[in-house]
Amino acid sequence: MLAPERQARILKELQLHEAVRVADIAALLNVSEMTIRRDIESLDQNGLARKIHGGAMRLARLSSLEPGFLLNVDKELVAKLAIASEALKLVQPGMTLALTGGTTTYQLAVALAAELDRLRNLTVVTNSLKAAELLYHQQGSSDLKVIVTGGERTPSEALVGPVACLALRNLNTDICFMGVHGLDVDRGLTSPNWLEADTNAAFIDATTRVVLLADASKFQVRSLAAIAPISAVDTIITDDGIRPATADLFASRVPNFITAAPNSAASLTTATATATRKSS
Structure with missing residues (x-):
């Protein structure tokens, strides 16, 4: 088991319990206590x-605390x-x-990575x-170009701030x-990180x-910082776990509102699991 997978499991246990013991996690994952101590040290240093x-x-x-990538990658x-x-x-x-x-x-x-042979010449x-x-690692001969904005790294593995904004301006x-992180009819799109x-x-x-x-859990949620009003959005894609009344409310505010059924994702499951392990 790779370090990101172990650390994700520790975070899962911390969702269920306020605290966890090194010995218990080591036994659960069948690794040494020293390995778990290193994982906990890494989580502590990254603010997780x-x-x-x-x-x-x-x-x-x-509401102002930004969740990390490992904490949320397998939620919903x-x-x-x-x-x-x-x-x-x-x-x-x-x-x-x-x-x-x-x-x-x-x-x-x-x-996208699984479809690059068909979707050629993407930027x-x-x-x-x-x-x-x-x-980048999956591009092969597809002529894919990947442009990274630069900026300050966040716990969610995103690059943000003035450097990123300057790059996007051009x-x-x-x-x-x-x-x-949140989507509200009145306050629009929001993030815990300004x-x-x-x-x-x-x-x-x-x-x-x-x-x-x-996904359905993001609706009617307000975070610390506003990004843009709902009117800036052309299309919302969510899952069928959304409440009908909520779906109707947001569908009336955007030109396109798409509800995705879980079975539409069946063909992606294997590719997702493989790619997630490779990039972790």
């Missing part, structure tokens, strides 16, 4: 957990796969795409380190596939069409 004597403690979760995975499958249908060869940071947009990167502009790494994309909010706003300014990828 608090190292304590003999184990780790869960961090307090606040079936929904994210279905959303990615629907989003893939909007991509045509030769397009210039933008992918913002996040685990749902990462699943779209996985789907992908992204501030997601995980998506950039995956696509670029133009056909479609921006965007993930968000630098990421500014960067996502720059992505919107640089594109022709904004496609929001948001």
